[in-house]
Amino acid sequence: MSAAKILIVDDESAFCELCALWLEQAGYEVSSCGDAESARRLFNEQDFDLVLQDLALPPTFLPEEGLQLIALYADTPVVVLTGHDEKELAIKAMQAGAWDFIGKPVDPDMLRVVAQRAIERRRLAKEVERLRRVVGRPPESDDLGLIGASASMDALRELVRRIAPTDVPVLIQGPSGTGKEVIAQALHRLSQRSGEAFISVHCGAIPGELLESELFGYKKGAFTGADKDRKGLLFMADKGTLFLDEIGEMPLPMQVKLLRVLQEGCYYPVGSREVEHIDVRLVSATNRNLPKAVEEGSFRDDLYYRIKGLTLMTPPLQERRSDIPLLVRHFLQGMARKSGRELQVDGETMRWFCAHPWPGAVRELKNTLESAAAICMGDVLTMQEVNLISGTASVPTAQIKGDTLDEQVSSLEIHLIQQALSEQQGNKTRAAAQLGLTRQGLLKKMARYGVGG
Numbered sequence: 001m002s003a004a005k006i007l008i009v010d011d012e013s014a015f016c017e018l019c020a021l022w023l024e025q026a027g028y029e030v031s032s033c034g035d036a037e038s039a040r041r042l043f044n045e046q047d048f049d050l051v052l053q054d055l056a057l058p059p060t061f062l063p064e065e066g067l068q069l070i071a072l073y074a075d076t077p078v079v080v081l082t083g084h085d086e087k088e089l090a091i092k093a094m095q096a097g098a099w100d101f102i103g104k105p106v107d108p109d110m111l112r113v114v115a116q117r118a119i120e121r122r123r124l125a126k127e128v129e130r131l132r133r134v135v136g137r138p139p140e141s142d143d144l145g146l147i148g149a150s151a152s153m154d155a156l157r158e159l160v161r162r163i164a165p166t167d168v169p170v171l172i173q174g175p176s177g178t179g180k181e182v183i184a185q186a187l188h189r190l191s192q193r194s195g196e197a198f199i200s201v202h203c204g205a206i207p208g209e210l211l212e213s214e215l216f217g218y219k220k221g222a223f224t225g226a227d228k229d230r231k232g233l234l235f236m237a238d239k240g241t242l243f244l245d246e247i248g249e250m251p252l253p254m255q256v257k258l259l260r261v262l263q264e265g266c267y268y269p270v271g272s273r274e275v276e277h278i279d280v281r282l283v284s285a286t287n288r289n290l291p292k293a294v295e296e297g298s299f300r301d302d303l304y305y306r307i308k309g310l311t312l313m314t315p316p317l318q319e320r321r322s323d324i325p326l327l328v329r330h331f332l333q334g335m336a337r338k339s340g341r342e343l344q345v346d347g348e349t350m351r352w353f354c355a356h357p358w359p360g361a362v363r364e365l366k367n368t369l370e371s372a373a374a375i376c377m378g379d380v381l382t383m384q385e386v387n388l389i390s391g392t393a394s395v396p397t398a399q400i401k402g403d404t405l406d407e408q409v410s411s412l413e414i415h416l417i418q419q420a421l422s423e424q425q426g427n428k429t430r431a432a433a434q435l436g437l438t439r440q441g442l443l444k445k446m447a448r449y450g451v452g453g
Contacts, residue, residue, distance in 0.1 A: 004119045005046065008032040009039045009053040009069075010081060015104075019052065022108040023115060034058065036069050043072060049119045052102075054081045055089060063089055067096045068309050071163040075125065077118040081106070096166050144186040146179070147330045148323035152315040156183070159312060164190035169262075169307050172285040174314030177363030180285040181245060183312060188241040193281055196240030199233050204249035211254050213270050222271025234267060234278050242280040247307065248288035248299060259303045282307060317358045317365065318437065324354045327362060331369050343373055345381045352383060355412030357435040414449045417442070421451075 006028050008016045016032035023030050031046070033039055035058040043051070051073050055066030070078050070093065077099040082090045090101040099118055102111060146157050163170065164187045172180040181200060188198045206214055213223075217232030234242070244250070250258065261267045266277045284307045293299035317324070328345055336342045345353070358364050372385040420431040432442035445451070 003027055003029045004049040005029045005031070006050045006052065006115060006119075007039070007042060007046075007048045009036075009051065009057065010034065011054065011056075011058055015106075019106060019111060022111055026112045026115070028115065036065060039069060040072060043076075048073075048076055049122055050115055051076055051078045052081060052115075053078060055093060063092075067093060068168050070096045070098055071159075071166055071168055071310050073162075075122070075158050075162065077122050079114055079118055096168070097162060144190070145182050146186065147327050148320060149326060150315075150320040150323050152320055153323060156312065156315070160186050161190060163187070163310055165192060167191075167281050169282045169309035170284070170312060171290075171308040171310070172283065172312045172314060173290070174287065175316050175361055176287045177361030178314035178316065179362055180314055181243065183314065184241070184243040184245075184283045184285065187283055188243075188281070191241065191281060193240050196238075197236055198241045198243065199237035200243045200245060201233055202245045204246040208251035208254060211250070212257060215258075216267050216269050216276075218270035219272045222269075226271070232269060234261070234280070235276060237280045238278055240280060242282055244282070244284045244307075246286055246288075247284040248286035248290055248293055252298070252300065255300045255303050259300065259306060262303075262306050317361045318441075321354050324365070325350060327365060328353055328369065331366050332373075335370065335373055343376060343379060343381050346383075349381055349383050349386060351412060352386065355416055357416075357437060410449065413445065414451060417445060417449070417451050 004027075006023055008019055008030060010016050010019075010032070011034040013032075013034060016034070020030040020032055031042060031048075033042055039051075039053070039057075042048075053066065053069065055063040057066055057069075070080075078093075078097065080090055080093040080098045080101040081104060082093075082101050083104050090098075093101060099121070100114055102114055144157055144160060146153060146160070148154075160183060170184075170187060172183050174180060184200070185198060188194060201215065203211065213226075213230075213232070215232050215234050217230050217235055218226050220226055220228050244258075257267075261278060262282065265279065266275045268275055288299075290299055290304050290308075294301045294304050328350065332343050332345070353365070360367075368386065368389065369381075371389040372381055375388060376382075376385045416435065417431070420434045421428070424430040424434060428442055428446075429439050432439045435442065437445070
């Protein structure tokens with residue numbers, strides 16, 4: 001059995017070296033770093049069994065940033081290193097997800113005992129999860145509502161479970177149709193605020209001039225048509241979760257006002273001089289590249305850093321094709337519960353679903369299934385219905401090669417890539433757009449399959 005791996009995050013290099021010596025003598029493999037950015041990099045590069053972390057780290061030395069870092073470690077136990085006068089901070093760390101804390105100066109025997117217990121806890125948790133899979137508890141669906149058994153979805157589920165009990169702001173990024181609101185709802189459902197309201201606001205669907213009154217509410221006479229007092233969505237979200245969908249579309253003037261609410265925890269309804277206090281967990285989502293928007297001046301940098309406490313990325317559907325049969329089954333079961341009519345998908349159609357690029361992601365997949373089911377006359381959904389509602393020709397069965405689903409999907413991907421390149425006269429940029437891929441994504445697939453063009 002390989003040695004358990006421990007990461008020490010502390011800006012005192014001598015302290016790190018001493019702790020590493022004690023732990024290595026106990027048979028552990030130890031890495032160390034002195035700042036939050038290095039911790040993120042090391043944790044993304046390696047799989048650690050335990051993290052020992054100080055909360056005051058360069059460059060800011062603010063404990064709040066150290067607390068936010070705890071959620072990054074997902075299911076890896078975290079032991080916080082604290083001074084004797086930091087008991088209150090240690091309690092906050094436990095509330096943020098830390099497993100235990102050790103006071104400085106560290107006793108070597110206590111350090112080894114705590115490390116052994118934490119690593120054993122992680123081993124047992126992983127064994128429980130393995131046994132759940134063996135006895136049939138499917139990982140592709142659970143109380144989170146996140147469907148999929150791919151590695152990316154497993155990682156996303158674990159991270160959601162880890163950060164849901166905290167109050168750290170969350171920014172969900174990914175293409176449209178990949179389930180960002182489903183993730184926001186899961187975060188709320190597993191949080192300590194689950195008994196309060198979950199308020200969803202689509203910032204791109206409400207005109208900029210109306211967004212302020214919708215969020216803040218208004219007093220009678222504040223503007224033409226305001227014939228009575230009205231409470232805003234912020235008031236409704238108090239003590240609960242506020243989900244700002246497509247926050248990247250929020251106008252700059254409104255961004256300034258939102259930032260003030262987040263910083264001060266209060267706001268004024270439109271036309272009122274009476275302050276309203278607010279306590280919400282903020283979850284935001286966008287399909288835009290916010291760092292680029294900050295550079296271009298269309299999104300405020302101070303608001304960006306305020307909302308991005310933790311960032312979750314929703315994987316594109318074309319990067320988790322093995323989940324498509326699970327999604328198809330899930331949506332068909334949902335339709336059966338509503339209509340009482342059970343449908344199946346034949347093999348050729350399922351292979352087409354697995355090979356299709358789905359530029360509209362999960363939302364497009366669901367709409368395609370619902371539309372095809374609406375015109376299906378029998379109990380089995382076929383390419384005839386799919387072609388009627390999508391105008392997309394099916395791939396001839398002769399083009400499908402291989403025995404396993406992975407082999408057949410690869411065969412279909414090769415066929416579709418070659419077909420797109422042919423239709424676009426070899427132009428890879430246009431072929432990638434036709435397939436719902438980036439140019440780089442298409443080039444990677446061409447290299448993987450040995451497709452020329």
